[in-house]
Amino acid sequence: MNVGIVGAGIAGLGAAVALRRAGHNVEVFEKSSFKAEIGAAILLTPNANRILRRWGFDFDKARPVDFKQFRFVHAQNLSMLAREDFEGVEEQFGDRMCAYHRVDLHSGLRELAEKEGAKIRLGAEAVDVQPGDGVVTFQSGEKVQKDFWILADGCHCPFLPKIADEDIPTKKIGKSVYRWLAPFDKVLEHPDAAKLWADQAPGFCTFFQPTTGIFMVTYPCRAGTLLNCAVFHNTRPDETQKDVWNASTTHEKVLDALDGYHDAVKHIPMAVEQVKVYTVTQRPPSTRLYRGRMLCIGDTVHHMLPSHAQGGCSALEDATALEILFVADTIASDSSSLASRLDLYQQLRLPRSATTQILSSTNPQLTMDKVAEKTEEIRRFYGGHLVDWPKGSGPWSREIREFWYGYDVVGEAEEAMKYRESGRLPEGWRWFGGGREGEVVMV
Ligand SMILES: Cc1cc2nc3c(=O)[nH]c(=O)nc-3n(C[C@H](O)[C@H](O)[C@H](O)COP(=O)(O)OP(=O)(O)OC[C@H]3O[C@@H](n4cnc5c(N)ncnc54)[C@H](O)[C@@H]3O)c2cc1C
Numbered sequence: 543m544n545v546g547i548v549g550a551g552i553a554g555l556g557a558a559v560a561l562r563r564a565g566h567n568v569e570v571f572e573k574s575s576f577k578a579e580i581g582a583a584i585l586l587t588p589n590a591n592r593i594l595r596r597w598g599f600d601f602d603k604a605r606p607v608d609f610k611q612f613r614f615v616h617a618q619n620l621s622m623l624a625r626e627d628f629e630g631v632e633e634q635f636g637d638r639m640c641a642y643h644r645v646d647l648h649s650g651l652r653e654l655a656e657k658e659g660a661k662i663r664l665g666a667e668a669v670d671v672q673p674g675d676g677v678v679t680f681q682s683g684e685k686v687q688k689d690f691w692i693l694a695d696g697c698h699c700p701f702l703p704k705i706a707d708e709d710i711p712t713k714k715i716g717k718s719v720y721r722w723l724a725p726f727d728k729v730l731e732h733p734d735a736a737k738l739w740a741d742q743a744p745g746f747c748t749f750f751q752p753t754t755g756i757f758m759v760t761y762p763c764r765a766g767t768l769l770n771c772a773v774f775h776n777t778r779p780d781e782t783q784k785d786v787w788n789a790s791t792t793h794e795k796v797l798d799a800l801d802g803y804h805d806a807v808k809h810i811p812m813a814v815e816q817v818k819v820y821t822v823t824q825r826p827p828s829t830r831l832y833r834g835r836m837l838c839i840g841d842t843v844h845h846m847l848p849s850h851a852q853g854g855c856s857a858l859e860d861a862t863a864l865e866i867l868f869v870a871d872t873i874a875s876d877s878s879s880l881a882s883r884l885d886l887y888q889q890l891r892l893p894r895s896a897t898t899q900i901l902s903s904t905n906p907q908l909t910m911d912k913v914a915e916k917t918e919e920i921r922r923f924y925g926g927h928l929v930d931w932p933k934g935s936g937p938w939s940r941e942i943r944e945f946w947y948g949y950d951v952v953g954e955a956e957e958a959m960k961y962r963e964s965g966r967l968p969e970g971w972r973w974f975g976g977g978r979e980g981e982v983v984m985v
Pocket residue numbers: 548549550551552553554571572573574583584585586666667668669694695696697719820839840841842848850851852853854855856857
C-alpha cells in the first residue's frame with residue numbers, strides 16, 4: 543500500500559519504520575523543519591527498548607543512561623524518604639530501562655526510518671482530512687491521496703472528532719512543569735549536591751517538599767552529562783496559556799516554587815541560562831481509533847500524564863502492532879480489507895492504550911490503592927483479568943513495572959493475527975501482567 547503519515551514525532555517515525563518493515567511505501571509529512579531543539583529527556587522502559595532493539599536502533603550513538611533506582615528525597619533536609627531498586631529490571635524484562643535526550647532518540651528514529659526507505663517531507667502541515675477518501679489537505683493547498691493514513695500529529699490533533707465521532711478535548715489539569723536540562727558537572731559544584739549523587743547508581747532523584755507539596759523530578763541523560771529537571775507545581779495565573787512545550791519562564795518563578803528547598807537543590811536551576819514552562823494536559827481515552835482509511839496512533843489518541851513514563855512507550859507499541867498486523871502480503875488495499883484489519887488493530891491496542899492512559903492519570907504520589915479505584919473506568923475498555931493491586935505500593939513498584947514492562951506487543955500482535963479470518967479476538971483477551979497463558983492475576 544501507499545501509506546502517508548502525518549507527524550514525525552516518536553509515533554510517526556516509529557510507524558514509518560514499522561510500515562516500511564511491513565513492506566509498504568511510506569511518506570511522512572511533518573509540519574516543522576526539525577530545527578527547534580526540544581531540550582528535555584525521556585525515559586523509555588523495557589517494553590519500548592525491546593522494540594528499538596528489534597529495529598536495530600543505535601543505542602551507542604544515542605547514549606541513554608540506564609536507570610538503577612528511584613530515590614524520593616526530602617527537599618528541605620535531603621534525607622531519603624523512600625527508595626525503589628531497579629536492579630534486575632533488564633534481566634527480568636529483557637531490555638534496558640533508560641533515559642534519552644529527546645533529540646538523540648528522535649534523531650535515531652529518523653535515521654532508522656530513512657534507512658528503511660521512508661520519505662520524510664518537512665514543512666508540510668496537514669489542515670484537513672477526509673478519512674473515507676484517504677485524502678489529506680496541506681497548508682500549501684496540496685491534496686494527497688493514499689491507501690492508508692496514520693495520524694500521528696500529537697495531543698493537539700484537530701482531526702480526532704472526524705475519526706472518533708466525539709470531541710475529546712485536551713484539558714489542563716491545573717499543574718505546570720518548570721523544566722530544564724542542567725550540565726551535571728555544574729550541578730555537582732554545590733558540595734551538598736555532590737554528596738547527594740556521590741557513589742549513587744543513576745536513576746530518578748525526586749525531591750519532595752511536604753509543606754508545599756511541590757516536587758522536583760531529576761534524572762540524567764546523554765551519557766550522564768546532563769540532568770533533566772522538572773518541577774511540578776500549581777499553574778500560576780500567568781502560565782495558563784502555556785500549553786506549548788517550549789515557553790520560556792524566569793529563574794525567579796522557579797525559585798519561588800522551590801521555596802523551602804535545600805540550597806543544593808535551589809542551585810540546580812541556576813546552572814542554566816534558560817528555564818521553560820509547560821502546562822500539563824491530559825485527555826480521556828478515545829473509544830474509536832480509526833475511520834475509513836485513517837488510523838490515529840500515539841498522543842493523537844492516547845495523550846496521557848507523564849506520571850509513569852508510558853506516553854512515548856505506548857506510541858512505540860502502537861507502531862510495532864502496525865508492523866505485525868499490516869504485513870503487506872496479508873492485506874489488500876480495498877476499503878473492506880483495510881476496515882477489518884483496522885478493527886483487529888483496535889481490538890488489540892485500545893484496551894492496552896486506554897488502560898495505560900487511565901492508570902497514568904494517577905499522580906506520582908498516589909499509591910496502588912488509588913490505582914485500584916480506577917477499575918470501573920478501565921472496564922469500559924478492557925474485559926480481561928485485572929491485577930489485584932497490592933495496597934500501599936508506589937508507582938514505581940515491582941507490580942506496576944511488571945504490568946507495563948512485561949507487555950510483549952510483538953507476541954500479542956502475532957497472536958492476534960491468528961484471528962484475522964474471523965476478525966474477532968476471543969472474549970477477555972488477556973495480556974495483563976503475566977501474558978496470555980494461564981491465570982493472569984496478582985503479579
Ligand atoms: C513533561 C512530559 C514528560 C514525559 N515523559 C515521558 C517519559 O519519560 N517516557 C515516555 O514514554 N513518555 C513521556 N512523555 C510522553 C511523550 O513525550 C509523548 O507521549 C510522545 O512524545 C508522543 O509522541 P507523538 O509522536 O504521539 O506526538 P508528538 O511528539 O507530539 O509528535 C507529533 C508530531 O506531529 C507534528 N505535527 C503536529 N501537527 C501537525 C500537522 N497538522 N501536520 C503535520 N505535522 C504535524 C509535530 O510537529 C510533531 O513532530 C512525557 C510527556 C511530557 C509532557
